[in-house]
Amino acid sequence: MEPNLLKNINTPDSHRIDVYIKNGGYQALPAALKMQTDALIQMVKDSGLRGRGGAGFSTGLKWSFITKDPTIAKYLCCNADEGEPGTFKDRIIIEKDPHQLIEGMAVACYAIGAHAAYIYIRGEFDFGARRLEQAISEAHQKGYLGKNILGTNFNCDIYVHKGAGAYICGEETALIESIEGKRGQPRIKPPFPAQVGLFAKPTVINNVETLACITHIINKGPKWFASIGPEKSPGPKIVGVSGHVKKPGLYELPMETPLREVIFTHAGGIRDGRKFKAAIPGGVSAPMLTEKDLDTTMDFDGMAAKGTMLGSAGVIVMDDTTCIVKVAMRTMGFFRHESCGKCTPCREGTDWTYKVLHRIEHGQGKDGDVELLEKLCGNIFGRTFCPLGDGAVMALRGALKNFKEEFLYHVKNKRCMV
Amino acid sequence: MLSTQAIENIKKAIAKYPTKKSASMDALMIAQKECGHLTEDILLEIAHLLDMPPVQLNQVAAFYTMYNKRPVGKYHIQVCTNISCSLLDSEHIVQFFSKRLGIKKGETTSDKKFTLSEVECLGSCGTAPMMQINDDYYENLTEAKVEEILKTLK
Numbered sequence: 001m002e003p004n005l006l007k008n009i010n011t012p013d014s015h016r017i018d019v020y021i022k023n024g025g026y027q028a029l030p031a032a033l034k035m036q037t038d039a040l041i042q043m044v045k046d047s048g049l050r051g052r053g054g055a056g057f058s059t060g061l062k063w064s065f066i067t068k069d070p071t072i073a074k075y076l077c078c079n080a081d082e083g084e085p086g087t088f089k090d091r092i093i094i095e096k097d098p099h100q101l102i103e104g105m106a107v108a109c110y111a112i113g114a115h116a117a118y119i120y121i122r123g124e125f126d127f128g129a130r131r132l133e134q135a136i137s138e139a140h141q142k143g144y145l146g147k148n149i150l151g152t153n154f155n156c157d158i159y160v161h162k163g164a165g166a167y168i169c170g171e172e173t174a175l176i177e178s179i180e181g182k183r184g185q186p187r188i189k190p191p192f193p194a195q196v197g198l199f200a201k202p203t204v205i206n207n208v209e210t211l212a213c214i215t216h217i218i219n220k221g222p223k224w225f226a227s228i229g230p231e232k233s234p235g236p237k238i239v240g241v242s243g244h245v246k247k248p249g250l251y252e253l254p255m256e257t258p259l260r261e262v263i264f265t266h267a268g269g270i271r272d273g274r275k276f277k278a279a280i281p282g283g284v285s286a287p288m289l290t291e292k293d294l295d296t297t298m299d300f301d302g303m304a305a306k307g308t309m310l311g312s313a314g315v316i317v318m319d320d321t322t323c324i325v326k327v328a329m330r331t332m333g334f335f336r337h338e339s340c341g342k343c344t345p346c347r348e349g350t351d352w353t354y355k356v357l358h359r360i361e362h363g364q365g366k367d368g369d370v371e372l373l374e375k376l377c378g379n380i381f382g383r384t385f386c387p388l389g390d391g392a393v394m395a396l397r398g399a400l401k402n403f404k405e406e407f408l409y410h411v412k413n414k415r416c417m418v
Numbered sequence: 419m420l421s422t423q424a425i426e427n428i429k430k431a432i433a434k435y436p437t438k439k440s441a442s443m444d445a446l447m448i449a450q451k452e453c454g455h456l457t458e459d460i461l462l463e464i465a466h467l468l469d470m471p472p473v474q475l476n477q478v479a480a481f482y483t484m485y486n487k488r489p490v491g492k493y494h495i496q497v498c499t500n501i502s503c504s505l506l507d508s509e510h511i512v513q514f515f516s517k518r519l520g521i522k523k524g525e526t527t528s529d530k531k532f533t534l535s536e537v538e539c540l541g542s543c544g545t546a547p548m549m550q551i552n553d554d555y556y557e558n559l560t561e562a563k564v565e566e567i568l569k570t571l572k
Contacts, residue, residue: 082541083538085502085539087539087543088543090541091541123482124540126554159434164483164484165538167539181442182439182478243505244505248546314543316505330501331501
């Protein structure tokens with residue numbers, strides 16, 4: 001498949017507006033501004049685009065929830081928090097092709113009737129934030145942002161909001177709280193952001209890659225988009241591969257590419273002549289898969305059928321020298337650090353499971369510790385405001401389900417079996 | 419006291435939002451870039467600029483890990499040790515820094531030049547192991563590469 005989302009990234013100065021325009025950029029926005037907003041939203045619905053942040057919700061449907069009342073202010077937020085370990089796809093769009101995102105955001109704002117949008121970018125992406133500021137300023141100069149865009153009565157401004165190191169701000173309601181200048185702690189839903197979002201106004205929150213798809217849907221048509229990959233989750237998808245592979249990196253592939261092809265063809269297979277052991281398919285929250293699952297396809301439904309998720313499509317590959325107990329301990333250490341502290345099952349549960357995993361990993365595991373972990377999982381899952389606690393449990397359950405004997409061996413023999 | 423330039427930058431940040439409070443994160447980072455870390459006096463000054471109760475601003479400063487509540491060295495070395503990096507032995511990179519600089523994780527050298535921290539995923543997993551020093555990313559790290567990088571940090 002010819003790249004779409006990543007087609008410009010190797011062009012020199014791909015981040016500059018002149019280069020973007022020369023490569024066919026800023027054609028979707030004028031086309032969109034000639035359309036009725038209902039038709040534009042229908043077009044995005046027809047494309048079958050599902051959110052690339054991980055949840056996979058229909059983007060067109062999300063846009064359609066926003067009130068048409070012109071007297072009510074509305075907002076678009078672009079989620080560029082990219083914090084899910086194993087995920088590094090949005091950073092490349094931000095740094096190498098920021099206008100692809102900005103054009104998509106201008107179209108989205110027009111569709112939902114928003115005149116202001118915020119890009120919530122994680123604080124560590126300082127270079128990316130500067131690139132975005134520069135791109136926004138270029139777009140203003142050329143009349144693609146600001147007042148009376150391209151001679152229409154549509155006004156739109158985009159602002160960059162920098163986070164400051166909190167994974168939880170990738171959760172949409174925590175992201176809103178953070179832009180409002182508060183601690184990034186999730187809100188209970190309902191009300192959903194489409195009704196009561198940023199500054200208590202109707203708000204759409206879309207991931208960077210989702211918004212980057214928009215210009216392609218307009219330029220090439222919803223049928224083109226829908227024809228790529230499976231009917232229920234079509235489109236091109238950026239897959240990131242990291243860990244024990246020969247060629248880690250980003251690959252733009254059609255949805256439904258088998259995991260085996262991703263790891264062994266695109267990423268070149270396992271390094272140093274070692275054997276494949278397991279892969280986390282969609283960022284650390286996604287339960288790991290093993291050899292028997294390698295033919296699972298990388299799309300929302302294919303992964304869900306195997307009890308895991310496409311998530312952010314950040315594939316982390318582990319070879320046969322990897323200690324799964326150590327991976328589980330490090331993963332739970334991450335969730336423990338990032339739990340916002342609002343819900344007790346998540347705050348206490350991630351800490352407790354980390355402590356149990358730490359003692360198992362360090363040869364101090366006790367009989368019954370594996371059962372204790374399973375019990376703790378049950379007491380976190382589904383009992384929290386937001387999906388952070390669920391993600392932590394899914395990751396741990398994935399490790400326990402596939403490699404229970406490794407945990408038991410650690411407890412019994414006080415050392416690792418690999 | 420914040421400089422006139424910092425106050426000017428904070429006012430520009432306020433203009434991005436319908437509420438002053440939204441500029442708190444930008445303001446904290448602007449102040450940190452100027453002062454190195456956030457003291458109680460600086461927090462009070464920012465709270466005043468944003469018409470925010472100081473306790474609310476303190477909550478924000480305390481919640482996010484990138485705000486330094488204690489002094490850090492001139493170069494803040496932050497090595498990612500999350501899964502993708504740890505699979506490619508980021509622990510070794512941390513130990514190498516530790517040996518080379520004579521400090522443990524979380525410590526600062528006595529000349530106040532380097533602080534060594536272990537951090538969570540920085541979103542650069544395809545080029546693991548990696549780290550951030552102040553605002554810049556350094557990727558595909560090896561001992562030799564770390565030595566070269568240290569030479570450039572005067």
